[in-house]
Amino acid sequence: MCPRHYAALAATPIVDVMKPSTQDTVIEARGVSFAYQARSGSAKTPHVAVRDVDLTVRRGELYALxxxxxxxxxxxxxxxxxxxxxxAGRISVLGGDPSDRRHVRPRMGIMLQDSGLAADLTVRETVALAGAISGRRDDVDKVLEHVGISHRSRTRAAQLSGGEKRRVDFAMAIWGRPELVFLDEPTTGLDPASREALWSVVDELKSDGTAFLxxxxxxxEAEKHADRVGLMHAGSIRRQGTLGELTEGGVSTIRFVPPEAVQGLPLPLAGTENGLAVIETRDVQRDVAALLAWAAGHGHVLRRFSVRESGLDDIFRTLGRRPEGQEGKNK
Ligand SMILES: Nc1ncnc2c1ncn2[C@@H]1O[C@H](COP(=O)(O)OP(=O)(O)OP(=O)(O)O)[C@@H](O)[C@H]1O
Structure with a gap:
């Protein structure tokens, strides 16, 4: 779409509901755009925050944006x-219009970045109240136990730590095991054990068919738990696919402390980093085998030997580099 088209966006908000492509499709978005209206000043051009995004989330799948x-x-x-x-664009969420609260509320849980808990309510009251409004049934004590916050059930929200508040937010989102759960930066502020506990609940619900965005x-965390990933920059999805699809053909690195007076390495060195030799490879199995055979044959011990597969961070670094307008349309 051209910039002039985007300039017209804010005047015509629409929710064009589409029929989902398959029975398993929980979220389907095609060509979705959103612009924030300029509030003050002479410039009336809206700020386009989302442009022409296609995205699909299926039952039992975790999609990481x-x-x-x-x-x-x-x-x-x-x-x-x-x-x-x-x-602009077309949307289907749980087969209908996401703004139709009566349709989606009983089937969808949302964990916002900052939910703003009522300071005066206890943990138990907060979760029970949100559960009652949700239209889904569950047992408050079981839910608190499930997310590891039952020891604080009688504590008022105002007295909770940041990580404890996140667990309450999570409890409200998964109440009644909804079909679809939105998680906006769910583990920010959680310690490593609490993160692991949250992910084990997500994995369990996922295996029961809950879809997550x-x-x-x-x-x-995305590398470990997401079935598919979309990488966004400046309003567009620049790359989209499984981790394998996104990292295919990427460069992995092998690191080790180079043996004294090392000579005749079977592979070229890409450089050294903090005293470690670094070798870059597109065929990890072949090159690791060659390196270990060489070390064994020459009696070398390759201390602090490690292999780092190409990952999302490698793609991330290049995200902003693609020239505007030349990015491929997401799948
Ligand atoms: N209420 C608002 N009014 C005007 N512009 C907004 C508003 N909220 C967000 N924006 C702008 O829209 C763009 C997208 O913001 P958004 O919060 O969706 O990004 P994000 O990817 O979630 O960012 P982050 O990773 O930093 O949380 C940004 O340029 C932001 O400044």
């Missing part, structure tokens, strides 16, 4: 949650 700061991830989530009307800045 990753990207640079200000890329438009939260805005896209808010459109799909039904909190902001898309200004996640945003996070923790790439390693």
């Amino acid at each position: 990753l990207g640079t700061n200000g890329a438009g991830k939260t805005t896209m989530l808010e459109v799909l949650e039904g909190h902001r009307p898309a200004m 996640l945003t996070t800045h923790y790439l390693e």
Whole structure:
């Protein structure tokens, strides 16, 4: 779409509901755009935060929407949650219009970046109240236990730590095991054990068929738990696919402390880093085998030997580099 088209977006908010392509499709977005209206000043050009995004999330799948700061991830989530009307494109969430609260509320859980808990309510009251409004049934004590916050059930929200508040937010989102859960940076502020506990609940619900749409800045969490990943920059999805598809053909690195007076390495050195020799490879298995055979044959011990596969962070670094207008359309 041309910039002039985007300039017209803010005048015509629409929610064009589409029929999902398959029975398993929980979220389907085609060509979705959203622009924030300029509030003051002479410039009336809206700020396009999401442009022409295609995205599909299927039953039992975790889709991670990753990207640079200000890329438009939260805005896209808010459109799909039904909190902001898309200004172009077509959407189906749970087979209907995400702004139709009666349709989606009983089937969808949302963990916002900052939910703003009522300071005066206890943990138990907060989760029970959110559960009652959700239209889904569950047992408050079981839910608190499930997310590891039952020891604070009688504590008022105002007295909770940041990480404890996140667990309460998570409890409200998964109440009643919804079909679809939005997680906006769910593990920010959680210690490593609490993160692991949250992911084990997500994995369990996923295996039961719950679909998740996640945003996070923790790439390693997306690498570990996402079935598919979309990488966003400046409002568009620049790359989209499984981790394998996204990292295919990427460069992996082998590192080790070079043996004294090393000579005749079977592979070229890419350089050294903090005293470690670094070898870059596109065929890890072949090159690791060659290196270890060489070391064994010459009686060398390769201390601190490690292999780092090409990952999302490698793609991330190149995200902002693609010239505007030349990026491929997401799948
Ligand atoms: N209420 C608003 N009014 C105007 N512009 C906004 C508003 N909220 C967000 N924006 C702008 O829209 C763009 C996308 O913001 P958004 O919060 O969706 O990005 P994000 O990818 O979630 O960022 P982050 O990773 O930093 O949380 C940014 O340029 C931001 O400044």
